[in-house]
Amino acid sequence: MTGTDIASPTAVGTGSGSALLDVRGLRKTYQTSGRTVEAVRDLTFGIAAGELACIVGPSGAGKTTLLKCVAGLLTPSGGEVVLEGRPVLRPPENMAVVFQEYGRSLFPWLSVAQNIELPLKQKKVPKRRRGELVAEALESVGLADAAGAYPWQLSGGMQQRVAIARAIAYEPAVLIMDEPFAAVDAQTRAELEDLTRELWRRLRMTVLFVTHDIEEAVYLGQRVLVLSAAPTVVMDDTVIDLPAEREQLATRSDPRFAELRAHVYSQVQRAKTYHRADRARPAAGPGEGGDG
Numbered sequence: 001m002t003g004t005d006i007a008s009p010t011a012v013g014t015g016s017g018s019a020l021l022d023v024r025g026l027r028k029t030y031q032t033s034g035r036t037v038e039a040v041r042d043l044t045f046g047i048a049a050g051e052l053a054c055i056v057g058p059s060g061a062g063k064t065t066l067l068k069c070v071a072g073l074l075t076p077s078g079g080e081v082v083l084e085g086r087p088v089l090r091p092p093e094n095m096a097v098v099f100q101e102y103g104r105s106l107f108p109w110l111s112v113a114q115n116i117e118l119p120l121k122q123k124k125v126p127k128r129r130r131g132e133l134v135a136e137a138l139e140s141v142g143l144a145d146a147a148g149a150y151p152w153q154l155s156g157g158m159q160q161r162v163a164i165a166r167a168i169a170y171e172p173a174v175l176i177m178d179e180p181f182a183a184v185d186a187q188t189r190a191e192l193e194d195l196t197r198e199l200w201r202r203l204r205m206t207v208l209f210v211t212h213d214i215e216e217a218v219y220l221g222q223r224v225l226v227l228s229a230a231p232t233v234v235m236d237d238t239v240i241d242l243p244a245e246r247e248q249l250a251t252r253s254d255p256r257f258a259e260l261r262a263h264v265y266s267q268v269q270r271a272k273t274y275h276r277a278d279r280a281r282p283a284a285g286p287g288e289g290g291d292g
């Protein structure tokens, strides 16, 4: 399943039946005005309960397509996504998504607290419990004082904290994050990365985190999956064997961090041309096990 053949980073098996989230032979082809775009060719991997897995890949690799299928927002052309043993056919109740575009994901006419409370109302959480969850979530992201503010009164980084608070208040089993920090400044980004890891460890959620940023993937993840250029397959799947306690300066200057970053970087470079080079060869290797 993996293109990892160097001695250092550890390759892991994927697509196991015991995973909380299983992506099995996923395919997605878009049909638009007579044009056919094969976005995802064959994706098979599994995410274990409580795991924090990062996904990287070249632009246009199909990361968003994958996440939309996982979140039940898009119907696959083939294969399936299975969550807790059940096929995902619509947005699952126990999943929350944080998108990059925080500006568009929060309702400007609702206060911060009301934004966080809205999905809880839809989930029919009793009023008293809703209040507790909103307060706890705001406290967790360091925004206890901003409950009554409106999103447009907050900085970009604060708005993204609200989006994270809304996701965790929902108490999802799986948290999907689609390039959530791409639009914030470097300092805020580092803080939000640490917040993500802290919340993940404390709340024991399963997190699937998509990013363009290889360093971010290695810093955050327990595991990094590299997708090829579209039509997409999983090219590489590497365990990030850094200590669980991560710290921006110390972790990033760890020689092991540099090795892992170099490995993932080389895989992403390979991913960019994978299909061009692969066309001449029969379909095999990374991604095998799907239905092609």
Ligand SMILES: Nc1ncnc2c1ncn2[C@@H]1O[C@H](COP(=O)(O)OP(=O)(O)OP(=O)(O)O)[C@@H](O)[C@H]1O
Pocket: 030, 031, 032, 037, 038, 039, 057, 058, 059, 060, 061, 062, 063, 064, 065, 066, 230
């Ligand atoms: N609605 C659509 N109709 C037709 N083609 C689409 C549609 N959405 C995505 N695609 C195509 O599918 C491929 C994968 O797109 P996708 O947005 O999933 O990639 P991505 O890895 O998320 O990209 P980026 O990193 O640039 O955000 C691209 O070739 C894209 O043009």
